[in-house]
Amino acid sequence: MATTTIIYQGFDSDSFRLSPPATSIHTTPNTVTIQALPKSDYWRNPASPGEEADNRHTGAFYAVPVDGDKSFEAGVWIQGKWAAQYDQGCLMVVADDSDGKDSSWIKTGVEVDDGKEWIGGVVASHWSDWSIAPAPKNTSQLSEDPYWLFIRIVRRGPTVQVFRLYSREPFKVEDSSPDLVMIREVKGFDHHAAASSHDQWRVGVMVCGPKSEVGSTCKAAEATGHSVIEVVYSTVGEVNVEVQSDK
Numbered sequence: 001m002a003t004t005t006i007i008y009q010g011f012d013s014d015s016f017r018l019s020p021p022a023t024s025i026h027t028t029p030n031t032v033t034i035q036a037l038p039k040s041d042y043w044r045n046p047a048s049p050g051e052e053a054d055n056r057h058t059g060a061f062y063a064v065p066v067d068g069d070k071s072f073e074a075g076v077w078i079q080g081k082w083a084a085q086y087d088q089g090c091l092m093v094v095a096d097d098s099d100g101k102d103s104s105w106i107k108t109g110v111e112v113d114d115g116k117e118w119i120g121g122v123v124a125s126h127w128s129d130w131s132i133a134p135a136p137k138n139t140s141q142l143s144e145d146p147y148w149l150f151i152r153i154v155r156r157g158p159t160v161q162v163f164r165l166y167s168r169e170p171f172k173v174e175d176s177s178p179d180l181v182m183i184r185e186v187k188g189f190d191h192h193a194a195a196s197s198h199d200q201w202r203v204g205v206m207v208c209g210p211k212s213e214v215g216s217t218c219k220a221a222e223a224t225g226h227s228v229i230e231v232v233y234s235t236v237g238e239v240n241v242e243v244q245s246d247k
Contacts, residue, residue, distance in 0.1 A: 022060035063204025075152035089218030
């Protein structure tokens with residue numbers, strides 16, 4: 001099987017780029033902690049009868065480039081200091097190398113709504129789709145003994161699937177783990193867009209707080225013993241290979 005494995009040194013690697021900016025960011029090889037700018041957001045509401053267009057793309061996005069012409073997997077563990085309405089920390093994919101204003105994108109992870117923690121995501125293309133469900137565990141670092149949330153995005157051609165898992169501590173998540181739960185499947189993601197073998201996408205950690213006066217904070221960690229963000233390329237329809245760590 002033809003496969004390509006991409007190895008990143010860690011969250012402090014030069015492969016990562018922060019855009020849009022953040023209030024603060026601290027990286028180690030194994031973790032990144034990002035405080036977003038106040039009242040920042042990633043959201044899209046297309047113009048429709050009775051509603052004006054709303055296209056926000058100011059959330060802090062710390063990401064690596066991936067080949068938009070290949071299938072891939074990406075996963076990360078997250079916790080955060082969620083406090084204000086709509087505070088959120090996510091794994092995000094943007095279907096080009098821009099700021100996401102006019103791109104198709106998916107964000108999926110934790111969001112606070114009405115004082116409660118939820119898990120879900122937004123899929124934005126020409127349209128925008130928001131879905132949430134009550135989070136079975138608490139990941140806020142402002143609470144006692146929070147869990148970690150593992151989010152994995154799997155792209156196979158135009159199909160994107162999202163999986164989640166909770167744990168007290170980060171660990172390497174096997175593809176066959178019985179605790180992985182699929183929470184979303186998107187068919188035909190970015191299928192309308194013209195693609196070339198030179199197209200680049202971005203995948204990484206996004207944090208924002210549309211109502212936060214101080215800026216929401218998210219901490220992301222690697223899967224122990226493996227590369228950060230666990231980006232794996234594979235040929236469409238084929239089984240991926242395991243990411244190798246340099247540690």
